[in-house]
Amino acid sequence: MLLAAGVAAPVSETAPGEREFVCFVYHRFGDDRYPSTNISLEALRGQLEFLRRERYTVLTLGDAVGRLQAGTLPQRTAVLTVDDGYASLATAGLPILDEFQVPITLFVNSRSVGGKGMLSWKELADLAARGMEIGNHTASHDYFLNLPTQKRLERFKADIREAQEKIAANLGVEPRVFSYPFGEYDLQMKEAVEELGFQCAVAQNSGVAHQGSDLYALPRFPMGGPYATVAGFSSKARMKALRVLEREPRTPLLEGSGQASLQLLVDSRGIRHSGMQCFVAGRRACDLEVTQETEGAAHTFRVTVKSREELTARRTLCTVTAPSVDGSAWHWFSHVWVRPEIPE
Numbered sequence: 001m002l003l004a005a006g007v008a009a010p011v012s013e014t015a016p017g018e019r020e021f022v023c024f025v026y027h028r029f030g031d032d033r034y035p036s037t038n039i040s041l042e043a044l045r046g047q048l049e050f051l052r053r054e055r056y057t058v059l060t061l062g063d064a065v066g067r068l069q070a071g072t073l074p075q076r077t078a079v080l081t082v083d084d085g086y087a088s089l090a091t092a093g094l095p096i097l098d099e100f101q102v103p104i105t106l107f108v109n110s111r112s113v114g115g116k117g118m119l120s121w122k123e124l125a126d127l128a129a130r131g132m133e134i135g136n137h138t139a140s141h142d143y144f145l146n147l148p149t150q151k152r153l154e155r156f157k158a159d160i161r162e163a164q165e166k167i168a169a170n171l172g173v174e175p176r177v178f179s180y181p182f183g184e185y186d187l188q189m190k191e192a193v194e195e196l197g198f199q200c201a202v203a204q205n206s207g208v209a210h211q212g213s214d215l216y217a218l219p220r221f222p223m224g225g226p227y228a229t230v231a232g233f234s235s236k237a238r239m240k241a242l243r244v245l246e247r248e249p250r251t252p253l254l255e256g257s258g259q260a261s262l263q264l265l266v267d268s269r270g271i272r273h274s275g276m277q278c279f280v281a282g283r284r285a286c287d288l289e290v291t292q293e294t295e296g297a298a299h300t301f302r303v304t305v306k307s308r309e310e311l312t313a314r315r316t317l318c319t320v321t322a323p324s325v326d327g328s329a330w331h332w333f334s335h336v337w338v339r340p341e342i343p344e
Contacts, residue, residue: 018210018211018212019067019068019071019073019074019075019077019210019211020073020077020208020209020210020211020240020241021059021064021068021073021077021078021079021208021209022077022078022079022208022209022221022236022237022239023061023064023078023079023080023081023202023209023218023219023220023221024078024079024080024081024220024221024222024223024233024236025081025082025083025202025204025220025221025222025223026039026080026081026082026083026093026223026224026228027082027083027084027086027224028086028088028224029041029044029086029088029089029092029093030044030088030092030093031086031088031092035224035225036224036225037224037225038224038225038228039223039224039228040228041092041093041096043228043229043230043233044093044096044097045096046230046233047223047230047233047234048096048097048099048100048102049100050230050233050234050237051078051100051102051237052100054076054234054237055076056076056077056078056237057074057076057077057078058077058078058079058080058102058103059077059078059079059103060079060103060104060105060133061079061081061105061133061135061177061200061202061218062105062133062176062177062199062200063103063133064077064079064209065177065199065200065209065215065218066199068209068210068211069211078237079105080097080102080103080104080105081104081105081106081107081135081179081202081220082104082105082106082107083107083137083179084107084108084109084112084118084137084141085106085107085108085109085112085113085118085119085124086117086118086119087117087118087119087123088117089106089119090119090123090127094127103131103132103133104132104133105132105133105134105135105177106124106127106132106133106134106135107134107135107136107137107177107178107179107202108124108134108135108136108137108163108167108175109137109138109139109140109141109163109181110138110139110162110163110166110167111139111140111141112141113166113170121170121171124170124171125170125171125172128171128172128173133177134167134171134173134175135175135176135177135178135179136160136163136164136167136175136177136178136179136198137163137178137179137181138156138159138160138163138181139159139160139162139163139166140159141181142155142159142181143181143182143184143340143344144156144159144181144184144185144189145184145185145186145253145338145340146340152186152188152189153188153189153192156189156192157192157196160178160192160193160196161196163175164196175198176197176198176199177198177199177200177201177202178193178198178200178201178202179201179202179203180201180202180203180204182204182315182344183203183204183205183252183315183336184252184253184315184338184340185203185217185251185252185253186251186253187250187251189251190214190216190217190251191216193216194215194216198216199215200215200216200218201215201216201217201218202217202218202219202220203217203218203219203220203252203336204220204222204315204336205217205219205220205252205317205334205335205336206219206220206221206222206236206317206319206332206334207219207221207239207241207242207332207333207334208239208240208241208331208332209241210241210243212243212244212245212267213241217251219333219334221233221236238329239329239330239331239332240324240329240330240331240332241331241332241333242266242271242320242321242322242331242332242333243266243267243331244264244265244266244267244333245265245266245267245300246264246265247262247263247264247265247335248262248263249262252315252335252336252337252338253338253340254311254337254338254339259306259307259310259311260280260306260307260311260316260318260337261304261305261306261307262304262305262306262318262320262335263302263303263304263305264302264303264304264305264320264333265300265301265302265303266300266301266302266303266333267299267300268299268300268301269299270324270325270331271322271323271324271325271331272322272323272324272325272327273290273301273322275322275323276288276290276303276320276321276322277320277321277322278305278318278319278320278321279317279318279319279320279321280305280307280308280309280311280316280317280318280319281313281316281317282317285307285308285309286305286306286307286308286318287305287306287308288303288304288305288320289303289304290302290303291303291304303320305318305320307337311337311339312342313339313342314338314339314340314342314343314344315336315337315338315339316336316337316339317334317335317336318334318335318336318337319332319333319334320332320333320334321333
């Protein structure tokens with residue numbers, strides 16, 4: 001049954017009682033030379049004050065995933081991750097993070113360690129000794145999707161192993177969590193991360209992790225540039241997961257035409273379909289169609305999103321949101337389309 005815009009669909013008033021956590025990604029702290037990846041120290045402090053005031057539990061990524069799987073995750077849980085290992089984490093961000101006693105997960109690309117503006121191995125060792133979770137961000141932080149298909153997987157796995165060995169040798173820890181450079185991957189790369197023994201992996205699609213999430217493509221909300229505000233942070237922290245059971249395509253890789261589409265099978269419980277929206281690159285440049293499933297699992301709907309314009313950027317974020325039945329929250333899911341033939 002196709003649901004017309006503005007027409008309420010039959011829904012269950014009871015959403016699944018599963019646990020969720022919201023994850024954020026930072027890069028630079030108090031370094032306004034790079035505004036798109038920087039957060040001001042004032043905004044960071046305000047965000048941490050919000051978490052304290054609203055009584056969020058802050059966990060490392062590994063702890064959050066473990067407790068999510070065990071069913072012991074607190075109701076309000078946030079995860080703070082940092083990519084790349086810029087020196088401003090230690091010089092500017094860490095004093096505030098320490099003041100609020102929040103743990104973080106730091107993803108390291110090993111060949112950059114000790115470079116200009118980057119943390120050294122000694123500094124990283126000090127952070128690891130203090131309990132900071134260290135994750136693998138590959139050795140080279142390369143654009144792996146730019147490589148020929150037949151060479152991509154081999155190079156990707158070798159890069160991960162190199163970083164794993166360097167981190168273990170210099171820090172005495174073996175990372176169990178992984179972050180894709182630029183959030184880019186294909187299906188074989190994602191499967192390789194799991195086969196290499198990692199507990200989970202994070203990308204750069206925004207959203208909320210839940211018990212049905214793909215553990216090797218977990219979402220994170222970016223905290224850089226215009227998004228790195230207290231208001232933006234608190235709004236994202238209150239988001240709920242749009243529980244996607246299946247999606248097509250299953251990876252960001254967009255091949256062929258720049259015209260893109262996304263198909264989702266959504267657990268509809270607790271959401272109001274008449275208020276469902278889609279956005280492409282932050283604009284309503286998309287068409288949305290919601291169809292009630294007539295076969296298979298109950299409480300499911302097919303959602304199709306089509307971009308109205310050709311995608312001209314290397315990475316384009318597609319977001320689907322829906323209000324809860326009682327109007328108390330928004331449910332969020334996003335997918336990144338990547339056109340590797342377009343240079344950044």
